Amino acid sequence: MNRQQIPHVLGALIIAFFVAFPFIYSAGNYDYIMHICIVGFFYAILASSWSMLAGYAGQFSFGHMAFMGLGAYTTALFCHYLFLSPEPTGICTEFAIAGQYLVIKNPIGVTSTTLTQDCLAQAMESWDGSVQITRMPVWLGIILGTLVGGIFGLLIGLLVLRLRAAYLALFTLGFSEILRATISAEIQVTRGQAGIELPSLFENGITVAGHVFSKTDKIPPYFVMFFLLLGCLALLYWLSRSRFGLFVRALREDQDAAAALGVNTTRYKILVFVVTSMMAALAGAVQAHYVTIITPNNLMILQMSLVVAMAVIAGVENFIAAAIGAILIEFMLEMLRTSFSIGGVEIDMSLWRLVFFGVLLMLTLRFARNGLLAPVIDYFRRGHVAAETVEKRASDAVDDSKNSPSQTGSHS
Amino acid sequence: MQYSSIFWWTILWVVSWGVIGGVVTRKVFLRKDLDTSNATLGGSVIGAAFGPIGLIPLWVRVPEITRVMITLSSLVVIGIVAAAFANADPDNNCVSNGSFVASQVTNGLIIGIIYGLMALGLTLIFSILGLVSFAHGAFYMVGGMLVYYIVNVWFPGTHPLIGVFGACVLTFMLGAIFERLFLTPMYDGRVERPVEYGILVTFGLSFTLTYLVAAVAGSNPVKVRRFFDFPRIRLPDASDPWLIKTSRGNMELFDTVSISNPRFVAAVLSILVLLGLLFFLHRTWTGKGLRAVSQDQDAAAITGINPNRMNMLAFSLGCMIAALSGAVLVQAFSWLPIVGQIPEMRSFVIVVLGGLGSLPGAFVGGILVGLVEAAGTGCVPNAQKASSYIPAYGMIILTIMLLLRPMGLFGRKFASGAHGKF
Incomplete structure (x- = not known):
């Protein structure tokens, strides 16, 4: 087997392992391990799309989690406030659509008592169970969330066109903070820090190949998230191999030179923002439906630091490394959670693990600039290039001296 | 907020003229090959402050945008917003x-x-x-x-x-x-x-x-x-509208301003x-x-x-x-x-x-x-x-x-x- 093929074979093995994993693993902590896997895939989507944005296109954005939050909150609000009813309620805002009524619930915010009810609950009380209302489908919310993420990616991409490096980082950080503050402050609509609840991914369970999965089963969300990750990686791979990938890398190296050589820098800069923010929004929307609650804390700078650290430690200029690194680091962080005590001193590992993580991030940046995982992949994929070049040069030199000794002589 | 719609319309007016001013002024200055480092900021504050009355002369005459113009227009913008706010919510503190x-x-x-x-x-x-x-x-x-x-x-x-x-x-x-x-x-x-x-x-x-x-x-x-x-001070002594009064954790000036x-x-x-x-x-x-x-x-x-x-x-x-x-x-x-x-x-x-x-x-x-x-x-x-x-x-x-x-x-x-x- 050729050395170059090792990464491909390994990649196929990893995919096969993750496909088979839910069926072969059967220890007592099954649900917990599956949960870590799902969260790992979620971070993998974020880290790999961020590595496309930061590593390939050189746009160091700190607003990636904000796009994630936009996707999550769009689908949350959509599923929380919109319902279909066959009868008009008479008290809510409603529109007649194709024989049904689209009911918009009025926002009541966080209420500690049950005395205040939203208009739909009041209407249902008066109907006394005679009318069945339906929720909006979850997939529609996820699609809407992705689209909203894309639209905001477009807007942000347009706004940051003129900004470079430090200014871009500050601007995106600002965007993310404004979004977080807005969500925390508009308690009436978003329920603020209390968080907003969502229906789970498959509310009524799902039947696949004769097997019925209930809504708390981990296998359906596991595969949804896993195939999303594969889809995102495939799209990123295709993009990176096409002209798009070349152009955004040219953008990263030297924007002015790229523009001078005829790259439409405006278009590609915006495009890379749109694509990556849609991925983040999609991941956020699915994750929100999986954990069934979303709070503004998910948009905190800590979450963004995790994504950045995962991508950087694994290798920011290789999105596959970033994805694998995200899954590995998520596992590592979870495994390091158990606290222990040395000589009577209680070591709270839930905090110390993050300290180690931060130190690892700084050391990686300082001493292994391409990350820890990406060079390994490159070693197998491109390790032969150096040898081939040396060989080719040597044979060229031999050819030159054989074919035209007189010319070589005249040159020297 | 009694007349909040007036306030929001004012904001909308100011913002939209600000955006128009910022975008168009830069274009105008670029076309005439002038220094654009102040054009966006200047255009947008002038637009926000005076609307079309300020912008059209700016685009026709294309003067150099000075710091004085920017400062004055910014003050006018703040004035407009403050006036609209005061009108909308007269009981506000x-x-x-x-x-x-x-x-x-x-x-x-x-x-x-x-x-x-x-x-x-x-x-x-x-x-x-x-x-x-x-x-x-x-x-x-x-x-x-x-x-x-x-x-x-x-x-x-x-x-x-x-x-x-x-x-x-x-x-x-x-x-x-x-x-x-x-x-x-x-x-x-x-x-x-x-x-x-x-x-x-x-x-x-x-x-x-x-x-x-x-x-x-x-x-x-x-x-x-x-x-x-803080040392305990009360100046001037014993007269009722004091100028400065301090307790250990707080200071009051002119009977109105309190500083911790x-x-x-x-x-x-x-x-x-x-x-x-x-x-x-x-x-x-x-x-x-x-x-x-x-x-x-x-x-x-x-x-x-x-x-x-x-x-x-x-x-x-x-x-x-x-x-x-x-x-x-x-x-x-x-x-x-x-x-x-x-x-x-x-x-x-x-x-x-x-x-x-x-x-x-x-x-x-x-x-x-x-x-x-x-x-x-x-x-x-x-x-x-x-x-x-x-x-x-x-x-x-x-x-x-x-x-x-x-x-x-x-x-x-x-x-x-x-x-x-x-």
Whole structure:
């Protein structure tokens, strides 16, 4: 087997392992391990799309989690406030659509008592169970969330066109903070820090190949998230191999030179923002439906630091490394959670693990600039290039001296 | 809010003319091949202030946009918005209660001075290293925490000022060590993209420091006692409308403005530090060297200033200033490991507003942000919402500033090298 093929074979093995994993693993902590896997895939989507944005296109954005939050909150609000009813309620805002009524619930915010009810609950009380209302489908919310993420990616991409490096980082950080503050402050609509609840991914369970999965089963969300990750990686791979990938890398190296050589820098800069923010929004929307609650804390700078650290430690200029690194680091962080005590001193590992993580991030940046995982992949994929070049040069030199000794002589 | 629709229509009018002014003026100036560094900012404030009446002459005559024009138009915009607000909500404390306004303005100014000091550290680092330190908030937090540890844990009974001094020394050393270990590759091209490297590595430092302190100190808020008590004064004696009256924790001026002791002490200490810093930067050889490096690294090196050493000095000095502003404020707020995040964002806002790398800009920006935050918390009708939005006010300023004039109010018009790049 050729050395170059090792990464491909390994990649196929990893995919096969993750496909088979839910069926072969059967220890007592099954649900917990599956949960870590799902969260790992979620971070993998974020880290790999961020590595496309930061590593390939050189746009160091700190607003990636904000796009994630936009996707999550769009689908949350959509599923929380919109319902279909066959009868008009008479008290809510409603529109007649194709024989049904689209009911918009009025926002009541966080209420500690049950005395205040939203208009739909009041209407249902008066109907006394005679009318069945339906929720909006979850997939529609996820699609809407992705689209909203894309639209905001477009807007942000347009706004940051003129900004470079430090200014871009500050601007995106600002965007993310404004979004977080807005969500925390508009308690009436978003329920603020209390968080907003969502229906789970498959509310009524799902039947696949004769097997019925209930809504708390981990296998359906596991595969949804896993195939999303594969889809995102495939799209990123295709993009990176096409002209798009070349152009955004040219953008990263030297924007002015790229523009001078005829790259439409405006278009590609915006495009890379749109694509990556849609991925983040999609991941956020699915994750929100999986954990069934979303709070503004998910948009905190800590979450963004995790994504950045995962991508950087694994290798920011290789999105596959970033994805694998995200899954590995998520596992590592979870495994390091158990606290222990040395000589009577209680070591709270839930905090110390993050300290180690931060130190690892700084050391990686300082001493292994391409990350820890990406060079390994490159070693197998491109390790032969150096040898081939040396060989080719040597044979060229031999050819030159054989074919035209007189010319070589005249040159020297 | 009685006539809130009028207020929102006014805002819409101002904003849309501002956008039109900003976009079109830049285009017009570009077409006539004129200097566009002020065009976007000038166009948008003139548009926002005077609408089409101001914009059309601007586009026809294309005069050079001066600082006076921008300042006047900005004042008109503020006037319009304030008038609309007063009309919409006449019962608001900001409109009807003069002493409340005076109190808010004074407190905004006082807190603005401290903000300015902290931002000064950030801008000092940027002007010399060309690096935006994302660890600035972490140093602010560490500064306060060190004062707590020195005064309450390690040496109980020491005067807090000694604690502040100790915190400064320790953070200065921490900054110097970090700079030597992690930032040196930035200077000589060992990293491909130094700006991004700097952002990420300071980001990592901030992460590490925050969780290190959280792991060591726990997550309970800590507090340090007041540094000084006010002496009891009441001037002039016994007459009823007093000019100044103090209790131990509070000071009242002219029967209207109330200033709390910790903030006042913090502001006074900040001013002292600031004066010391100005003296250092303008009167000593090392300070002049620092400013020389910030203007032109190569030219400074030719005249015998070691840029390497200046980089180290600037970074550790900047970190120390952040820690110092945390150290003087630890008596005013309760302290947590995450306490640095909002001040860090605020410093970013201030340095972008004032111009990255401009020392006076940082100070003016600090005071402006202090005033805007005071207005934002005092005037927005729903108090709970207003306090949740505090971090957003600054960020809105930052966003607008980056769009209109990325080099900031006092930024250099034609900057060179890594410092001028944006």
